[in-house]
Amino acid sequence: MKTLGRTEKTLALAILLFFFAATLVQCKKEEESLVNWRENLGLGKEKVSRLHFFFHDTLSGKNPTAVTIAQAAMTKTSPTRFGAVNMADDPLTEGPELTSKLVGRAQGFYASAGQQEVCLLMAMSYLLTEGKYKGSSLSILGRNHALDPVRELPVIGGSGLFRLARGYAVAKTHWFNITSGDAIVEYHATVIHY
Numbered sequence: 001m002k003t004l005g006r007t008e009k010t011l012a013l014a015i016l017l018f019f020f021a022a023t024l025v026q027c028k029k030e031e032e033s034l035v036n037w038r039e040n041l042g043l044g045k046e047k048v049s050r051l052h053f054f055f056h057d058t059l060s061g062k063n064p065t066a067v068t069i070a071q072a073a074m075t076k077t078s079p080t081r082f083g084a085v086n087m088a089d090d091p092l093t094e095g096p097e098l099t100s101k102l103v104g105r106a107q108g109f110y111a112s113a114g115q116q117e118v119c120l121l122m123a124m125s126y127l128l129t130e131g132k133y134k135g136s137s138l139s140i141l142g143r144n145h146a147l148d149p150v151r152e153l154p155v156i157g158g159s160g161l162f163r164l165a166r167g168y169a170v171a172k173t174h175w176f177n178i179t180s181g182d183a184i185v186e187y188h189a190t191v192i193h194y
Helices: 007-035
Strands: 048-055 066-070 086-091 102-112 121-129 138-143 150-159 165-178 181-191
Touching: 048 102, 066 121, 086 121, 138 165
Parallel strands: none
Antiparallel strands: 048 086, 048 181, 066 086, 086 102, 102 121, 121 138, 138 150, 150 165, 165 181
């Protein structure tokens, strides 16, 4: 095995130092890029928007807006319908009457997740079809303790003008038919977005 001479050692050390310096420069650029990622997206200044609408969930009649798509063997005997999964395409309106102005659609699913109490896991996209936010949507994912008169759900994202949104929605039952499961729920959403 040949040993390196002084010149070769100096050259090897210089090459090693060069690559080390180049790596540090690259790491610094990546660090700056990560720190400024939001600014690099060109989203602008953060805003807070407050939205108000009514959610109409209809399970009964000839044209339901929510249907059960799956259920466990025990669902039919469960007092909480544990294991039932419903898919929804519910209208969102300006007022509590179904005939009031349509402002969007709530599309997604909710599942009965509580064995001891009525509790839903909701994964819904609230698409707005009117006004300033037309074509934008909010994503809500979380636990909905449906029989509480008022509950809070997390806004975890969105699209369009609500890209990178975060916030919360307060849901308040306006009307509920215990026999059919039909409900009208008032929503007040506070959303931080760009």
